[in-house]
Amino acid sequence: MKTIGLTGGIATGKSTVGSILRELGIPVYSADQLAHDAIRKGTPLYHQILAEWGQDLLREDGEIDRKQLGKIVFADAAERRKLEGMIHPVVIAEIQRMISEGKQRGEPVLVFEVPLLFEVNLEGLFDLVWVVSLPPEEQLNRLMRRDRLTRAEAIQRVNAQLPLAIKEGKADAVINNQFDLDTVRKQIIKILNSIGVTWCKHKR
Secondary structure, eight states: OOEEEEEEESSSSSHHHHHHHHHHHOEEEEHHHHHHHHHHTTHHHHHHHHEEEEEGGOTTEEEEEEEHHHHHHHOOOHHHHHHHHHHHHHHHHHHHHHHHHHHHOSSSSSEOOOOOTTTTTTTGGEEEEEEOOOOHHHHHHHHHHTTOOHHHHHHHHHHHHHHHHHHHHHHEEEEETSSSSHHHHHHHHHHHTOOOOOOSSSGO
């Protein structure tokens, strides 16, 4: 079984690539979703976060307001590292469990979307790393539109991550997401075929 870590810069289109992979019949899991699940109301991490940053983070339904938490940690690198130190071990353990179960099921390939893969040195978890890329200005514009951020806020969030050019240099494959979906899909199929994955839906 091959395991692939799918990463890139914020708002470069990792979810779009993940959706295409799922359409091709490939299991894709989101580290962001695993992290989201890990801080749901009542979990150990939920109580840790409230103890650290206070009850003001709570929404009316009792869940943690992730946007409010994001504002705190993106404004202070020390606070961001503190939060990552809480969440990442839980997410890593869950990814390892899912990989083990995938091997037992005989899955040919598993893909995990991991936005901060290089930042937290998770390359060793996967056989291959793919990076989703965009030109810098397009990345900023997409982030501002998606999250309704000012340009200054968007730049702050981009700068909180490893530069995209460095990620590209570390990758086993780079997917350029500035094109239309059909062109991106063809890139993905070509990369899959290059690693011997030819069983997906486009071949059936």
